[in-house]
Amino acid sequence: MIRSMTGYGKSQQLIANKKTIVEFRSLNSKQLDLSLRLPPELKTMEYEIRSHFADKLQRGKIELTVTIETDAGSNDLLVDEQIAMNALMQLKSLAEQLQIKLPDDILLSLMKFPGFFTTADVELPESFLEHLIELSEEAYNGFDTFRLLEGQALKTDMQPRIEQILELVNEVEKLETQRTEGMRARIMRNLQEIADHPRFDPNRFEQEMIYYLEKLDISEEKQRLRQHCQYFTETIDEYNAGKKLNFISQEIGREINTLGSKANDASIQRLVVQMKDELEKIKEQLFNVL
16 A cells, blocks of 8 residues: 655653653655654664664655653753853843843743753663664554555545546547548648659658658557556555656656657647646655655
């Protein structure tokens, strides 16, 4: 089943008496761009976490965030006095320059400074990484389910467009009789003019006629276009088929372009334009397919 490259998943639980939250977010990207946002105490685990999920994620701009919430009353939460004092001195200096009075609740302003609060170095138990991976797997499962549902929505949009292209190919066939008769009439008129020419060469004329007819024949283009559309339909349910679907859509586009250049008929050209419109909408959706 196809998946969207856009997704979100979240899971949380207590690990070693700490509320741990894992979140997956992703946007579309041609390659895998995995960004990990970890608290300082988990930096040593980054390689293990990245290695565990790299193969599963495959493609997309993905952000994996791990947050450990510390209770405000916990002894792990500390005030960085040096940062607090430096911030207060800067505020006092700025107040003097501007000739204004510092507010009575200056402490609230100081608490908003980055680094005002810090955490004490805490030694995590050896089992923390194992539990964190399990929690991350839960978040990933939700994330994968989200992408799967989004992928089905993309399929629901694309599949009717492929079927519409096939319907337009059938419409082209209905117009071919009229196109052939028009071409035959033009050729007969030109044939009469050429036959009356004193330097008329029957052999050369036959070669030119064969070349002209082959150049305007669109039978192979219609056949290949149908085959590519059928292949697209068969592939759309494969696992992580985004790149393959992109390649197939490129082949569909080539056949549509060739059909349009060889059609030499205004009515068929209008159908070709409709095919191109449907294909462009398919390509827009494929940007989001994993």
